[in-house]
Amino acid sequence: MSAALLIEQLLNGLQFGVMLFLMAAGLTLIFGVMGLINLAHGSLYMIGAFAAAGVAGWTGSFWLALMGALMAAAMIGALVEMVVIRRLYDRDHLDQVLATFALILIFSEGTRFFFGSLPLYLDTPDLLSGPTMLPGGIEYSKYRLFIIAVGLAVGAGLFWLISRTRIGIQIRAGEADREMIAALGVDIRKLYTLVFALGAALAGLAGAMIGPIQSVEVGMGEPVLILAFVVIVIGGIGSIKGAFIGALLVGLTDTLGRIMLPQLFGLFMDASSATTVGASLASMTIYILMAGILLFKPSGLFGGQS
Amino acid sequence: MRRETILNLAIPGILLATALIAYAMDEPYIITLATKAAILALAGVGLNIALGLGGLVSLGHAAFFGVGGYAMGILAFHAQNYMPIWGVIEGTKSMPIIWLVALIASALTALVIGAMSLRTTGVYFIMITLAFGQMLFYFAISWPTYGGEDGMSIYLRNGFPGVNTLVPLNFFLICFVILAVVMVLTDRLGKSAFGLALQATRQNAARAEAVGLAPYRLRLVAFTISGAVTGLAGALFADLNRFVSPSMLSWHMSGEIMILIILGGIARLSGPVAGAMLFIALEYVLEDLSHYWHVYLGAILLGVVLFARGGVIGLIAGREVAHD
Numbered sequence: 001m002s003a004a005l006l007i008e009q010l011l012n013g014l015q016f017g018v019m020l021f022l023m024a025a026g027l028t029l030i031f032g033v034m035g036l037i038n039l040a041h042g043s044l045y046m047i048g049a050f051a052a053a054g055v056a057g058w059t060g061s062f063w064l065a066l067m068g069a070l071m072a073a074a075m076i077g078a079l080v081e082m083v084v085i086r087r088l089y090d091r092d093h094l095d096q097v098l099a100t101f102a103l104i105l106i107f108s109e110g111t112r113f114f115f116g117s118l119p120l121y122l123d124t125p126d127l128l129s130g131p132t133m134l135p136g137g138i139e140y141s142k143y144r145l146f147i148i149a150v151g152l153a154v155g156a157g158l159f160w161l162i163s164r165t166r167i168g169i170q171i172r173a174g175e176a177d178r179e180m181i182a183a184l185g186v187d188i189r190k191l192y193t194l195v196f197a198l199g200a201a202l203a204g205l206a207g208a209m210i211g212p213i214q215s216v217e218v219g220m221g222e223p224v225l226i227l228a229f230v231v232i233v234i235g236g237i238g239s240i241k242g243a244f245i246g247a248l249l250v251g252l253t254d255t256l257g258r259i260m261l262p263q264l265f266g267l268f269m270d271a272s273s274a275t276t277v278g279a280s281l282a283s284m285t286i287y288i289l290m291a292g293i294l295l296f297k298p299s300g301l302f303g304g305q306s
Numbered sequence: 307m308r309r310e311t312i313l314n315l316a317i318p319g320i321l322l323a324t325a326l327i328a329y330a331m332d333e334p335y336i337i338t339l340a341t342k343a344a345i346l347a348l349a350g351v352g353l354n355i356a357l358g359l360g361g362l363v364s365l366g367h368a369a370f371f372g373v374g375g376y377a378m379g380i381l382a383f384h385a386q387n388y389m390p391i392w393g394v395i396e397g398t399k400s401m402p403i404i405w406l407v408a409l410i411a412s413a414l415t416a417l418v419i420g421a422m423s424l425r426t427t428g429v430y431f432i433m434i435t436l437a438f439g440q441m442l443f444y445f446a447i448s449w450p451t452y453g454g455e456d457g458m459s460i461y462l463r464n465g466f467p468g469v470n471t472l473v474p475l476n477f478f479l480i481c482f483v484i485l486a487v488v489m490v491l492t493d494r495l496g497k498s499a500f501g502l503a504l505q506a507t508r509q510n511a512a513r514a515e516a517v518g519l520a521p522y523r524l525r526l527v528a529f530t531i532s533g534a535v536t537g538l539a540g541a542l543f544a545d546l547n548r549f550v551s552p553s554m555l556s557w558h559m560s561g562e563i564m565i566l567i568i569l570g571g572i573a574r575l576s577g578p579v580a581g582a583m584l585f586i587a588l589e590y591v592l593e594d595l596s597h598y599w600h601v602y603l604g605a606i607l608l609g610v611v612l613f614a615r616g617g618v619i620g621l622i623a624g625r626e627v628a629h630d
Contacts, residue, residue: 037429087612093429094363098568099611101561105604113598226440226557229433237429280448287441291422294434298425 004138009259010252015144017251018151022206023228024235024243025158026199032238033174033195034089039100040080041203041228042221043107048073048204049216050111053120056211062125066208073204074197081196086189104222112218122211147209154202155244162240171195175238227254230290236303245301250286257285310574313619317576318489321347321583322482329475337474338546339590343582344481345542350566350578351488352535357564358573359496360528361508363432365560366419366439370533372446372555373415374408374540379550380452381407382460401466401480404541412537413530415442420529424522427511439557446552457551464545471545481542485579488535493575495531504528536563565607571617580618 027041048069055061055068084103088096124143131139162168170191173181182188207221214220231250235242262278269277293301321340328336349371356362381404384390384397391397398404423434447455463471471477495501506514507521514521544550553559562585570581588606592599614621 031429037432084608084612093432094357094572095611095615097363097365097432098564099608101565102604102607102611105600105607109598109601109604113601222557223440226436230437233430233433233437276450280445283444283448284441287437290434290437294422294425299430 004136005259007134007136007138008140009255011140011144011148013252013255014248015147015151015251016255017248018148018155019206019210020224020227020231020251021151021155021244021247022202023224024231024247025155025240026202027228028232028235028238028240028243029171029195030199031232033171034085034192036085036088037093037096037100038085038199039097039225040103040107041199042225043104044073044077044200044203045207045221045224046111046218047076047107048207049122049211049220050115050120050207051204052208052211053122053216054115056122057120062123062212065122065211066205069204069208070201073207074201077200077204078193078197080200081193085196086192089192108218115218117218119215119217120211121215122208124212143212150205150209154205158240167191167194227286230286232300234290234293234300236297236300239300239302242300242302249289253289254282254286257282261285309622310619313580313622314489314493314576317580317583317619318482318486321579324583325475325478325482334474337478339586341474341478341481341546342543343579343586344478344485345539345546346563346566346585347579347582348481348485348488348542349536349539349563350570350582351485351492352532352537352539353563354532354567354573354578355492355495355535356529356532357567358577359501359504359508360525360532362424362525362529362532364423364435364529364532365432365557365564366423366435366437367533367536367563368555368557368559369419369439369442370412370416370536371540371543371559371563372442372550372552373412374537374542375544375550375554376446376452376540377408377411377537378404378464378541378544379458379460382464383452383458386461399462399464401464401471401545404464404545405538408537408541409534412540413534415537416530416533417526420526420533424525424529436557436560439555439560443552443555443557446555453551455552457549457553460544460548460550463548477546481546484538484542488538489575489579492535496575500524500527565603567617568607569610569617571619574617574619577617577619584618 023041023045027038030036030038030041051072052065052069056065059065080103084099088099128143128146130142132142132145134140162171170181170186173186174188174191174195178188206224227250231243231246234249235244235246258279261282262275265274265278297303321343325337325340328334328340349367352370353364353367356364356367380391381397382399384395385399386397389397419435419438423431423438426434446452452458463477465471466480469476469480471480496505503514503519504524507519507524511521540554543554566578566581566585568581569584570577570579588603589599592602596602610617
C-alpha cells in the first residue's frame with residue numbers, strides 16, 4: 001500500500017472518528033449528568049440531517065442548512081426532554097431503554113410521514129467541493145477536512161465549556177451530586193434541559209454534516225448510535241476525554257480494518273475469498289476491539305468504577 | 307387460585323382457542339398470526355429468564371434469535387441442495403434435529419457473549435449486549451455464502467416425524483406445545499434453588515455474594531439458558547417464514563422481543579404470551595388503519611412505560627410487580 005493511500009485512509013478514519021465523537025459526546029454527557037441512557041440520540045442525528053436537507057432545499061444555502069439543523073435538533077431535544085425524558089430520570093435503565101426505543105419508533109415513522117421513504121441528498125457547498133492538495137502532494141477532499149476541523153473545534157469548545165465556564169462547573173457538579181447543587185440554588189431542571197439540548201445539537205450537527213457524504217434517510221441514525229455506544233464503552237461512560245479517544249480509536253480501526261484486512265488475507269488466500277473473509281472480519285473489528293478493552297478495563301479506558 | 311395463576315392458564319388458552327376457532331372458520335391467515343404470536347412469545351419467555359428473573363437488561367437477544375434462525379436456515383439449505391457442510395456433515399430437514407442444533411448454537415453464542423458482557427453491569431451491559439448483537443448482524447450481512455444481505459429462502463417447511471407440518475394448524479400446535487413446555491420448565495426454574503439464588507442476585511448482588519452465592523456464575527447460566535430458548539424460537543420463526551435474513555439479528559428485533567415482555571408485564575410467566583398476542587393484534591389492526599403504524603406502537607409503548615408499568619397482566623392481576 002502506498003503512503004499516499006495510507007494517509008488518505010488515516011484521514012478518512014479521523015473524519016469518521018470525529019463524527020462519532022460528536023454523537024458520543026452528547027450521549028456520554030447526558031448519561032454522566034442525568035444518568036439516562038438515550039437510545040433516541042440517533043433520531044436527533046437523523047432530525048439534524050433531515051432539517052439540513054429541508055433548509056438546503058428551501059434556501060439553497062449549506063450554511064443556513066447547518067444552522068437550521070443545529071436549531072431544529074436543539075429545539076426538538078429540549079421539547080422531548082420536557083415532555084418525556086424528564087419523567088425517566090428516576091426510573092431504572094430498563095424503563096429508559098423502552099421509552100427511548102418508543103421515541104425512535106415515533107421519530108422514524110414521523111419523519112417517513114413528512115419526508116417520504118426516498119433518500120434525500122445534500123450538496124457540498126461550492127467553497128468546500130473538490131479536493132485540495134495536502135503537503136506531500138496528497139489530494140484530499142476539502143469537505144472531509146472541513147468535517148475534521150469542525151469536529152476538533154467543537155471538541156475543544158466542549159472541553160473549554162466543561163472545564164472553564166460557570167455552566168461547565170454546574171454540569172460537573174450535577175454529575176457529582178444533584179441534590180447538593182439543587183440545594184445551592186441551581187435550577188437543576190433547567191440545567192438538565194440545557195444539557196439534553198446541547199447533546200441533541202451536537203448530534204444534529206453530526207447528522208447535518210454527514211448529509212453531503214451519505215444519503216439522508218430514515219434509520220440513518222441507528223448504526224451511528226450503536227457505534228457511539230461502542231465508543232462510550234471503550235472510553236468510559238461520562239468522560240468526554242474518553243469519548244474523544246474512543247471515537248478516534250473506533251474510527252481509525254474501522255476504516256483501516258476495511259482496507260487492510262482483505263489485503264492481509266490476500267497474502268495467503270486467493271483474491272476473491274480474501275475479499276470475502278476480510279470484509280466479514282472487517283465488519284467485526286471494532287467489536288473485537290471493544291471486547292479486548294473490556295477484558296482489561298471493564299469500565300472503559302477513562303471510566304470510574306462501573 | 308390466585309388471579310395470576312388463573313391468568314397463566316387463561317392467556318395461553320386464549321391463544322390456543324384463537325387458532326382453533328380460526329381453523330373452524332377456515333382462516334389460515336389468522337392461524338399463521340397465532341403461530342407467530344406463539345413463537346414470539348417463546349422468544350419473550352427466553353428473554354424473560356434473563357430480564358425478569360436475573361434483572362439483566364439484554365438488548366442483544368436478537369443475536370440468539372438470529373443464530374437459531376440461521377441454524378435452521380443453514381441445515382435446511384444444505385439439505386435442499388444435497389450439499390454437505392464442508393463436504394462432511396449432511397444438512398437436515400428434520401425439525402427435532404434442527405431444534406437441537408439451534409439450542410446448542412444459540413446457547414454457545416450466549417455463553418461467549420455473556421461471559422464478556424456480564425463482567426459489567428447496568429448501562430455498560432445494555433450497550434455491550436447491543437454492540438455484540440450488532441456485530442453478528444454485520445457479520446451476517448457481509449458473509450455471502452448464506453445469502454448475505456438478502457437472506458435465504460427454504461423452499462419447503464421442515465418436517466416433524468408423524469406430523470404434516472405444511473398444515474398451518476399442525477405447525478401452530480407444534481409451536482404451542484413447545485411454548486407450553488418451556489413455560490412450565492421456566493416456572494419450575496424460577497422456583498428452584500437456582501432460580502431463587504438468581505433472583506437474590508437481581509435484588510441485591512452484594513448481599514447475595516455475602517451469603518456465598520456467585521452472581522457472575524448464576525447470571526452466566528441464566529443468560530445462556532435465556533439465549534438458548536430465544537434461539538429455539540428463532541429456529542421456529544425461520545421455519546414459519548421459510549426465510550432467514552439478517553433482519554432477524556437486527557437490534558429492532560431485540561427491541562421488539564423486549565417490548566412484548568413489557569406490554570404483557572415483566573417477570574410474569576405468561577407476560578410474554580399476553581404481550582405477543584397484543585403486539586400481533588396491534589400490528590394487524592394498526593397496519594390496516596395506517597401505513598405508519600409504528601407511530602401508534604411507539605405511543606402505546608411510551609404510555610405503558612410511563613403510566614402502566616405492570617403491563618397488561620399488571621392491570622388485570624393487580625399487583626404492579628410480580629416478584630419481590
